[in-house]
Amino acid sequence: MHSRHLLIPSLAMLAGVGVAQAADDLQIHGFVSQGYLLTRNNALFTEESEDHGTLEFNEVGLNVVATPVDRLRVGIQIAAQDLGDSFNNQVGIDWAYGDYSFATVADRYDFGVSAGRFKMGHGLYNDYRDLDMTRTSVFLPMSVYNPRWRDLMLAVNGVGLRASINADAGGSFDFMGFVGNQNFDADEGAIHDVMVDGGMQPTSLKTQAVEGANVTWNTPVEGLRLKYSLFDGNDFEASGTSLGGAVPVGEYIAIDIPHYWDNIFSIEYQTGDLTLAGEYRYNYLDGTYTGDFVPGAGQFLVEYAHIYQRTDATYISAAYRVHPKVEVLGGWQWSSEKTTGAQTATSKWYAWNAAVRYDIIDHWLIKAEYQWTHGSGLVRAAEQRDGTIEETWGYFALKTTFDF
Numbered sequence: 278m279h280s281r282h283l284l285i286p287s288l289a290m291l292a293g294v295g296v297a298q299a300a301d302d303l304q305i306h307g308f309v310s311q312g313y314l315l316t317r318n319n320a321l322f323t324e325e326s327e328d329h330g331t332l333e334f335n336e337v338g339l340n341v342v343a344t345p346v347d348r349l350r351v352g353i354q355i356a357a358q359d360l361g362d363s364f365n366n367q368v369g370i371d372w373a374y375g376d377y378s379f380a381t382v383a384d385r386y387d388f389g390v391s392a393g394r395f396k397m398g399h400g401l402y403n404d405y406r407d408l409d410m411t412r413t414s415v416f417l418p419m420s421v422y423n424p425r426w427r428d429l430m431l432a433v434n435g436v437g438l439r440a441s442i443n444a445d446a447g448g449s450f451d452f453m454g455f456v457g458n459q460n461f462d463a464d465e466g467a468i469h470d471v472m473v474d475g476g477m478q479p480t481s482l483k484t485q486a487v488e489g490a491n492v493t494w495n496t497p498v499e500g501l502r503l504k505y506s507l508f509d510g511n512d513f514e515a516s517g518t519s520l521g522g523a524v525p526v527g528e529y530i531a532i533d534i535p536h537y538w539d540n541i542f543s544i545e546y547q548t549g550d551l552t553l554a555g556e557y558r559y560n561y562l563d564g565t566y567t568g569d570f571v572p573g574a575g576q577f578l579v580e581y582a583h584i585y586q587r588t589d590a591t592y593i594s595a596a597y598r599v600h601p602k603v604e605v606l607g608g609w610q611w612s613s614e615k616t617t618g619a620q621t622a623t624s625k626w627y628a629w630n631a632a633v634r635y636d637i638i639d640h641w642l643i644k645a646e647y648q649w650t651h652g653s654g655l656v657r658a659a660e661q662r663d664g665t666i667e668e669t670w671g672y673f674a675l676k677t678t679f680d681f
Contacts, residue, residue, distance in 0.1 A: 307339040310409055310678040314361070318670035319656045322361025322424075326672070327662070333359050334676070336407060338371065348378045356407065360424055362660065363466070371407070372396060372432050387441040391455075397433045398453050398491050399506045400541040400556060406431070409678040413606040414632040415646040416674065418592035419655055420610040421541065421558045425467045430508070430539075433457040433487055448497045454490040459510075468515075474657055477517045477530045485512035500547040510537035513564075532584065534564035550598035561587040588614040606632040612654050626652025643677040 314321065315330035325331040340354035353373040357366045374393035381387045396404040405411040406422060416424065435457015442450045461468045461482035472479040491506035516531040524530055539560040546553045564584045594608035611627040632646035653666040 302345070303341070303343045305339075305341050306681060308336065308408065308410075308678060308680040310336045310676055312415065312674060312676035314672060314674050316670065316672040318667040319653075320660045320662070321656055321672055322363060322660065324660050324662050326361060330673075331361060333361050334674075335359050335366070336678075338407060340371075348380075350376045350378075352376075358407075363425065363470070365465070367465075370394060385443045389439045391437040391439070392435075394432050394434045395437060395455075396431065397437070397455055397489055397508070399430050399489065399508050399539070400558075401504060401543045401545055401554065403430055408680075409644070409676065410640075410642060410680055413596045413604045413634045413644065414594075414608075414630070415644055415676045416648075418556075418594065418608060418610045418630075420590040420592050420612040420628075421556050423655070425470060428461075428466055429459065429468065433459060433489075435487075446497060449495045451493040451495070452490070453492075454488075456486065456488040458486055459484060463517075470657065470659075472515055472517065472532075473520065473659060476520045476524070477515065477532070478520055479515050479517040481514070481516045483514055484510055487511065498546075502545050504541075504543040504545075506541040506543070508537075508539040511535065513537060513562075529567075531567040532564060533567070534562050534584070537562040552596045553594070554596075555593040556591065558588070558590040561585070584616070586614065586616040588612065602636045604634045606630075606634075612652075614654060624652070624654040626650060626654035628652075640680050641678070643675075645676075646674045648672050 311332070312334035313330055313332055314326045314334050316326040318327075320327040323331055323333055325333065336356070336358040338354055338356035340352060342350060342352035344350050351374070354371040355368060356371040357368045358364045359366045372394050374391050374395040376389055376391040376395070378387060378389040398404055400421060402412070402417055402422065406417055406427065409415075416422075422430075433455055435455055437453060437455035437457075439451070439453045441452075444450060461484070463469060463479045463482045468482050469479055472482070487508065487510050489506070489508040491504060493502055493504040495502050513534040514532070516529070519526055519528045519530050537560070539558070541556055541558045543556045544554070562584070565582065590610070590612035592608060592610035594606060596604055596606040598604045608630050609628070610630070611625075613623075613625045615623045628648050628650040630646060630648035632644060634642060634644040636642045649669075649671045651669050653668065656666055656670070658664050658666055
C-alpha cells in the first residue's frame with residue numbers, strides 16, 4: 278500500500294484537522310530534519326546557497342495532543358526552523374488549539390468547533406508542509422506553496438467550524454470555515470521581505486482580520502479527491518521608510534490593502550503506488566499607496582496611488598513508489614505575477630523538478646531533489662551578491678528527517 282494512505286490520516290491529528298479520537302489519551306510526537314541547498318546562477322533564501330551551498334536548512338518540532346474527555350482534543354506544537362536568511366531557528370508556537378466534536382447523526386454527519394491557533398487547511402498540503410514523511414519531494418511546489426509564505430498561509434488565530442457529510446453513492450464532503458487574525462513581524466519574515474523587495478523598510482505590519490473556508494469532495498472514485506480553498510485577509514496595513522527608487526531614501530511610505538484574496542483549486546488521485554496531483558492558485562490584492570514625496574515635483578506632499586496585483590500559478594506532479602523503501606517524483610510548475618499602480622512590474626517563471634526519497638528505516642528518511650527554473654519570480658535581488666538575477670538557474674536540495 279502507498280505510504281501516504283497510512284501516514285496522512287494518522288498525521289492529520291497532529292496538523293489540527295478533524296479525525297476520529299485517538300485511542301490513547303496522550304500522544305507525544307516530534308521531528309528533526311537537516312538539509313543542504315546548492316544553487317547555480319542565482320542564490321535562493323541566502324546568498325550562501327550559490328557556489329558552495331548552505332546548511333542553513335533545518336526544522337525541529339515537538340507536539341503533544343491529549344483527549345482529556347470524550348470528543349475533546351487539545352494540542353500544541355513548538356517548532357523552529359532555519360531557511361537561509363529567514364526564520365533563523367526562532368522557537369515559536371506553530372499551533373495550540375482545542376477541538377470539540379459534537380455527536381454524529383447515524384454516522385452520516387460529524388460537526389466540530391476549534392479555537393486557538395490551528396491549521397486552516399488551505400490547499401491540499403499546507404497542513405503537512407513541515408512533515409517530510411508525507412511526501413517525496415524536499416520542497417512542496419513553490420508556485421503554490423512558497424516557503425517564504427509559510428507563516429501567512431499555515432495557521433490562524435481564531436475560531437473554526439468543520440463538518441463531514443457522508444453522501445453515500447456521491448462519496449463524502451469535508452467542510453471547514455474560520456475567522457481570526459494573524460501576527461506579523463516587522464523585522465523579519467515573509468511579509469517583511471515582500472515590503473523590502475518593494476522598496477520599504479517596514480516599522481509596522483498589521484491586519485484587522487482574516488477569514489476563509491474550504492470544501493473537499495472525496496469522490497465515489499476511490500483515491501480521487503477535489504478541493505477548493507479560499508483565504509481572505511482584511512485591512513492589511515504596512516508603514517515604514519523608503520529604501521530608494523521613486524521615493525527618496527528615508528521618506529515615509531504606507532500601504533493599505535483592504536482585501537487580499539487567495540484561491541486554490543486542487544485535485545489528487547491515488548491508486549496503488551501512484552499519486553497524481555495538480556493545483557491552480559489565483560490570488561489578488563487591491564489597495565492604496567501613500568508617500569510623503571511626489572516624484573519629479575520636488576515637493577513633500579501626500580500622494581495616493583492605486584495598487585493592484587494578481588498572481589496565477591499552477592503545478593502538476595506524479596509520484597510513484599518503485600520499491601517499499603524508494604519513491605520517485607517528477608513535476609512541472611508555472612507562475613505569473615503582475616503588479617500595477619505605484620509600482621508596475623510583471624514576473625513569470627516555470628520549472629521542472631525531479632526527486633527521489635529513500636526510507637532508510639521506519640522514522641528515518643533521506644531525499645534529494647533537483648529543479649531547473651526559467652524566470653526570476655522565486656528569487657530576491659537582496660539575496661544575490663551583486664544584486665542581479667539570472668533568468669535560467671537551478672537548485673539541488675538534500676534532506677534527511679527523523680520523526681517519532
